[in-house]
Amino acid sequence: MPTYFYVQRNAKFNTTNIAIPFQVARLNIGGAFDLSSGIFTAPRTGTYFFSFIGLPEFLTSSTVSQMLIDLFWNGNEVGRGVSEEANTLGGQNEQLSIQSTLRLNAGDKIWVQIISMTAGMFLYDSAGSHHNHFSGWLLEEELSLS
Amino acid sequence: MPTYFYVQRNAKFNTTNIAIPFQVARLNIGGAFDLSSGIFTAPRTGTYFFSFIGLPEFLTSSTVSQMLIDLFWNGNEVGRGVSEEANTLGGQNEQLSIQSTLRLNAGDKIWVQIISMTAGMFLYDSAGSHHNHFSGWLLEEELSLS
Amino acid sequence: MPTYFYVQRNAKFNTTNIAIPFQVARLNIGGAFDLSSGIFTAPRTGTYFFSFIGLPEFLTSSTVSQMLIDLFWNGNEVGRGVSEEANTLGGQNEQLSIQSTLRLNAGDKIWVQIISMTAGMFLYDSAGSHHNHFSGWLLEEELSLS
Numbered sequence: 050m051p052t053y054f055y056v057q058r059n060a061k062f063n064t065t066n067i068a069i070p071f072q073v074a075r076l077n078i079g080g081a082f083d084l085s086s087g088i089f090t091a092p093r094t095g096t097y098f099f100s101f102i103g104l105p106e107f108l109t110s111s112t113v114s115q116m117l118i119d120l121f122w123n124g125n126e127v128g129r130g131v132s133e134e135a136n137t138l139g140g141q142n143e144q145l146s147i148q149s150t151l152r153l154n155a156g157d158k159i160w161v162q163i164i165s166m167t168a169g170m171f172l173y174d175s176a177g178s179h180h181n182h183f184s185g186w187l188l189e190e191e192l193s194l195s
Numbered sequence: 196m197p198t199y200f201y202v203q204r205n206a207k208f209n210t211t212n213i214a215i216p217f218q219v220a221r222l223n224i225g226g227a228f229d230l231s232s233g234i235f236t237a238p239r240t241g242t243y244f245f246s247f248i249g250l251p252e253f254l255t256s257s258t259v260s261q262m263l264i265d266l267f268w269n270g271n272e273v274g275r276g277v278s279e280e281a282n283t284l285g286g287q288n289e290q291l292s293i294q295s296t297l298r299l300n301a302g303d304k305i306w307v308q309i310i311s312m313t314a315g316m317f318l319y320d321s322a323g324s325h326h327n328h329f330s331g332w333l334l335e336e337e338l339s340l341s
Numbered sequence: 342m343p344t345y346f347y348v349q350r351n352a353k354f355n356t357t358n359i360a361i362p363f364q365v366a367r368l369n370i371g372g373a374f375d376l377s378s379g380i381f382t383a384p385r386t387g388t389y390f391f392s393f394i395g396l397p398e399f400l401t402s403s404t405v406s407q408m409l410i411d412l413f414w415n416g417n418e419v420g421r422g423v424s425e426e427a428n429t430l431g432g433q434n435e436q437l438s439i440q441s442t443l444r445l446n447a448g449d450k451i452w453v454q455i456i457s458m459t460a461g462m463f464l465y466d467s468a469g470s471h472h473n474h475f476s477g478w479l480l481e482e483e484l485s486l487s
Contacts, residue, residue, distance in 0.1 A: 096343070096345050096368070096370065098476070098478075112430065113430050113432060113433050115434075119470070126470060126471075127367070127471070128349065128470075128471045128472070128474050129470045129471060129472050130394075130436065131396055131434050131435075131436060131472060132435075132436075133433050133434045133435060134426075134433070134435075135428065135429055135430040135433050136428045136430075143435075145436060146394055146436060146438060147394070147474065148392045148394060148474055148476060149347055149367070149474065149476065150345055150346070150347035150367070150368055150476040150478065151347065151367060151368060152368055152370070188345065188478065189343055189345075
């Protein structure tokens, strides 16, 4: 059974330490991505690819501001995307990205989460033009003969 | 029939609101990407992946400068990549990226386009070292029994 | 034979003009990636995808600082990722990325390498949270009947 998702957001988001939810499924073949919780549940054991691009927005600051977003696998951090700037002006955005190839067991859960950010920052997005992108696929199912 | 492309540019580019053309095809298996127009035409109905990384160049400016590049699907915007900086110096570059997984019909067209940019900016590139990257593949053909 | 790797680093790195080595293999199906040398050797002739995200760290500087990382194929540059900032503060990081789809012959070698950087810069990483990501797969083997 093929598994492919590509989801987007319609509005800004700034809650830390929960899975980032999405509103638009451009594609959700196999139905493994749950938009409202932001959680992907692996339907089969196998090798998967995940790609996240986010767009943090900064405030005016002369010091270093940052947003850190991690890809999570059953509650464990897999890898981090970082957006960090100094001498920022209000409304300035900078993309961050994470890409991971993982061997998941059926039932494993994957999501992205804001780990920390400078106060006042948020992921920018709008219903007209989508700026946050999360894709995932089953690359190859692992077949067992047992 | 397999479909894979990976194209690059040889020189800078700064025209808005047309498909970004490319000069170098590292790979164009299936011949679905047209370099001079910058347009990919889906040879089959199925699920495709597209990845674009661009390198906008900034001018000296104390205010916020930006370049926005959208992935287009038959003339509709799918998603946006953003490069935005304040307090820039001339010759400073910052990458932007877009990645999308889409279910296309045979004949559908995909391209990337500069939507808007601060006056004087451009996509930097050179014939020696390639800084703009556009890849796409057919992940899985959709077979119909009708 | 399936071929997939996803490797990460445990610590910072600042050596130019050698392949970037890695310490952690989240995945190395087929065993084609050698962590200590940082070199991937194609086990079969076919079409491959490579994705690298790195996290350069900047020093305090009012002028433009940069790190350039190239994807290499048997010693030839395929494409470049760029991280460049002006008016930086110490400890500020900015991601760069490269993605390439290539048709390799069996035995071809692929790696990423710092081409040049402003003195004092480095790729930031830590054993706790991984900030540098390198993935690759065999998308499709090329079968010959000869």
